Amino acid sequence: xxxxxxxxxxxxxxxxxxxxxxxxxxxxxxxxxxxxxxxxxxxxxxxxxxxxxxxxxxxxxxxxxxxxxxxxxxxxxxxxxxxxxxxxxxxxxxxxxxxxxxxxxxxxxxxxxxxxxxxxxxxxxxxxxxxxxxxxxxxxxxxxxxxxxxxxxxxxxxxxxxxxxxxxxxxxxxxxxxxxxxxxxxxxxxxxxxxxxxxxxxxxxxxxxxxxxxxxxxxxxxxxxxxxxxxxxxxxxxxxxxxxxxxxxxxxxxxxxxxxxxxxxxxxxxxxxxxxxxxxxxxxxxxxxxxxxxxxxxxxxxxxxxxxxxxxxxxxxxxxxxxxxxxxxxxxxxxxxxxxxxxxxxxxxxxxxxxxxxxxxxxxxxxxxxxxxxxxx
Ligand code: KQY
Numbered sequence: 001x002x003x004x005x006x007x008x009x010x011x012x013x014x015x016x017x018x019x020x021x022x023x024x025x026x027x028x029x030x031x032x033x034x035x036x037x038x039x040x041x042x043x044x045x046x047x048x049x050x051x052x053x054x055x056x057x058x059x060x061x062x063x064x065x066x067x068x069x070x071x072x073x074x075x076x077x078x079x080x081x082x083x084x085x086x087x088x089x090x091x092x093x094x095x096x097x098x099x100x101x102x103x104x105x106x107x108x109x110x111x112x113x114x115x116x117x118x119x120x121x122x123x124x125x126x127x128x129x130x131x132x133x134x135x136x137x138x139x140x141x142x143x144x145x146x147x148x149x150x151x152x153x154x155x156x157x158x159x160x161x162x163x164x165x166x167x168x169x170x171x172x173x174x175x176x177x178x179x180x181x182x183x184x185x186x187x188x189x190x191x192x193x194x195x196x197x198x199x200x201x202x203x204x205x206x207x208x209x210x211x212x213x214x215x216x217x218x219x220x221x222x223x224x225x226x227x228x229x230x231x232x233x234x235x236x237x238x239x240x241x242x243x244x245x246x247x248x249x250x251x252x253x254x255x256x257x258x259x260x261x262x263x264x265x266x267x268x269x270x271x272x273x274x275x276x277x278x279x280x281x282x283x284x285x286x287x288x289x290x291x292x293x294x295x296x297x298x299x300x301x302x303x304x305x306x307x308x309x310x311x312x313x314x315x316x317x318x319x320x321x322x323x324x325x326x327x328x329x330x331x332x333x334x335x336x337x338x339x340x341x342x343x344x345x346x347x348x349x350x351x352x353x354x355x356x357x358x359x360x361x362x363x364x365x366x367x368x369x370x371x372x373x374x375x376x377x
Pocket of ligand 1: 047101103105106136168223224227302361362363364367
């Protein structure tokens with residue numbers, strides 16, 4: 001395929017009233033089979049160094065690794081299609097859909113499924129990780145419209161959730177349990193008028209979950225305000241993987257210990273205790289002077305400064321149908337992380353993709369991918 005499609009030639013998604021839970025839909029676990037994966041193409045020079053050229057190489061490597069396992073669609077801004085086409089595997093579908101940045105996990109729909117195999121999308125309100133109070137850029141209209149465009153392209157109906165949330169701030173076990181962090185969900189820059197119990201209810205209504213497990217703080221210096229997808233994920237129901245460090249002096253130590261204690265003293269929606277596995281964090285890694293200098297100071301409010309700690313984590317991987325695509329970040333820890341993840345996914349290949357350039361933009365492989373649940377198409 002060599003063409004670059006336009007979403008406007010495709011059907012609009014139908015907006016549903018009500019909630020996924022009331023309609024019998026649930027958010028599956030990410031380890032369940034996928035029909036495909038969505039990504040977006042990086043561009044903004046105030047977030048990606050060197051005009052996003054190195055980031056595009058990293059995104060293309062991620063997309064091409066996933067495309068060996070499942071269908072991949074990449075949303076590009078006007079004019080970026082030909083360059084993306086040259087870097088992406090011919091099997092990757094490219095659609096021209098505008099975005100403000102490239103974090104498909106957070107701007108795309110969270111897909112939900114029912115027992116008959118039907119799919120719908122949940123379109124969360126998006127405010128660029130904090131709006132006027134610490135948000136990462138001042139205009140996010142394109143990002144906020146992405147979920148609707150993806151639902152249209154996938155020909156699925158859509159629910160518009162009445163609260164701010166990013167897909168990277170929730171993980172589901174597909175059997176009624178949701179993992180979140182207080183640092184993100186209760187941050188006043190997301191839903192200042194909603195109480196914790198209201199958010200707990202809304203999360204259940206819009207994901208079909210029955211129980212929300214609240215962890216505390218996320219990864220140190222994470223500009224998402226502690227997304228759970230950088231800290232802890234489900235490997236399968238009842239089994240989680242938590243990013244940690246054995247260095248007691250590292251500020252991540254207490255954060256990860258607290259998460260472990262909360263998990264080990266809690267049960268999931270099915271009444272199971274959690275089996276908690278640990279994976280040592282990379283680094284700590286910091287921004288180099290050369291990397292910081294190559295990012296334009298634009299309207300994005302987060303400056304890139306030499307020496308700043310990066311929110312690096314191996315938990316931020318993508319489990320594709322036959323492989324797990326894991327960020328390659330640190331020669332001192334990558335092999336150990338691949339071994340830990342490989343043991344937890346014995347039926348999938350573990351593929352390391354160099355991901356420092358994604359990390360420099362503020363997230364990692366999980367943050368830039370959005371799975372479409374279902375069987376291979
Ligand atoms: O990690 C994510 N889910 C998004 C990170 C956004 C960073 C923007 N600079």
